[in-house]
Amino acid sequence: MNTTLRTISRRRSPVQAAGWGAAVGVVGGLLGLGGAEFRIPILVRFFRYDPRAAVPLNLSVTLVTLVFALLVRARVLSLEPVLVHGSVIEGMVVGSVLAALVGPRLLYRLRDTSVRRLLVGLLVFLGVVLVVEAFLPAFPSPLPEATAWRVLVAAFCGAAIGLIASLLGVAGGELIIPTLVVLFGLDVKAAGTASPLISIPTVLVGLWGYRRLGAFQVREPLRWTVLPMAIGSIAGAFVGGWLARFVPGTALKVFLGILLIVSAVRALGKES
Numbered sequence: 001m002n003t004t005l006r007t008i009s010r011r012r013s014p015v016q017a018a019g020w021g022a023a024v025g026v027v028g029g030l031l032g033l034g035g036a037e038f039r040i041p042i043l044v045r046f047f048r049y050d051p052r053a054a055v056p057l058n059l060s061v062t063l064v065t066l067v068f069a070l071l072v073r074a075r076v077l078s079l080e081p082v083l084v085h086g087s088v089i090e091g092m093v094v095g096s097v098l099a100a101l102v103g104p105r106l107l108y109r110l111r112d113t114s115v116r117r118l119l120v121g122l123l124v125f126l127g128v129v130l131v132v133e134a135f136l137p138a139f140p141s142p143l144p145e146a147t148a149w150r151v152l153v154a155a156f157c158g159a160a161i162g163l164i165a166s167l168l169g170v171a172g173g174e175l176i177i178p179t180l181v182v183l184f185g186l187d188v189k190a191a192g193t194a195s196p197l198i199s200i201p202t203v204l205v206g207l208w209g210y211r212r213l214g215a216f217q218v219r220e221p222l223r224w225t226v227l228p229m230a231i232g233s234i235a236g237a238f239v240g241g242w243l244a245r246f247v248p249g250t251a252l253k254v255f256l257g258i259l260l261i262v263s264a265v266r267a268l269g270k271e272s
Contacts, residue, residue: 021229031240040268041266052112069237088180092155095160100203122167131257134253173199177195
C-alpha cells in the first residue's frame with residue numbers, strides 16, 4: 001500500500017486537489033453537510049487511490065472541515081439548544097466512538113473486491129437516504145422522554161452511524177442530523193450544530209485506528225492531496241451555502257442522491 005500511495009501522490013497537483021475539494025465543498029454547502037461521501041468516488045476514480053487508501057485520506061479531509069464548521073457554528077449560533085439534549089448527544093458519541101474502533105480493522109481485513117462492494121453499498125445507501133429525506137415530512141419525536149431509554153437508543157444509533165462513518169471516511173452528518181430531528185425532536189439548526197460535536201470524536205478515533213494500521217506511513221498524500229483538498233472544501237462550502245438560497249432543496253437532494261449512487265457504482269463498482 002505504501003508504494004501505491006507514493007506513486008499516486010505524484011500524479012496529481014495540489015491545485016487539482018483543491019479544485020476537486022472546492023467542488024465537493026459547494027455540494028456540501030448546498031446540502032448543509034460536509035459532502036465527504038462525494039470525495040470517495042473522486043479519490044478512487046480520478047486520483048487513482050486504492051479504496052483502502054482513499055478512506056483514511058477522506059477521513060483526514062473530513063476532520064479539517066468538521067473543526068472549521070464547528071468553529072463557525074459556535075460563533076454564529078447559540079449552543080444552548082444543543083446542551084439541552086446533552087444526554088442524547090453523549091449517548092451518540094459513546095456509540096459512534098466504540099464503532100469507530102472497529103471500522104478500520106474491519107476494512108483492512110476484507111479482500112479488495114469485498115472492500116469495493118462494501119463501499120458501493122454504503123454510498124448507494126447514503127444516496128437513497130438523501131432522496132428519501134427530501135420527501136420526509138417533519139413530525140414529533142416518537143420516543144418517550146425517559147432519559148435512560150433515549151440514551152440507549154442514541155448509543156445504538158451512534159454505533160451504526162460511527163461504523164458507516166469510519167468505513168467511508170465521512171462525518172456521518174447526513175445520518176446524524178435526520179436521526180436527531182426525527183427520533184429525538186431537535187430542530188434542524190440544533191441538529192446541525194450537534195452533528196460536528198458527535199462526528200469529531202468519531203473521526204479522531206477512526207484516524208487513530210487507521211494510523212495504527214499504517215495508513216499514514218507515507219506523508220506525501222497528506223501534503224499534496226489532503227491539505228489542499230481540505231482548503232478547497234472550506235472555500236467551496238462558503239459558495240455552496242450562498243447558492244443554497246436559490247436552489248430548491250427537494251430537487252437538489254434528489255439530484256445529488258442519484259448522482260452519488262451513479263458515481264459510487266461507476267468509480268467503485270469494478271476494478272479500475
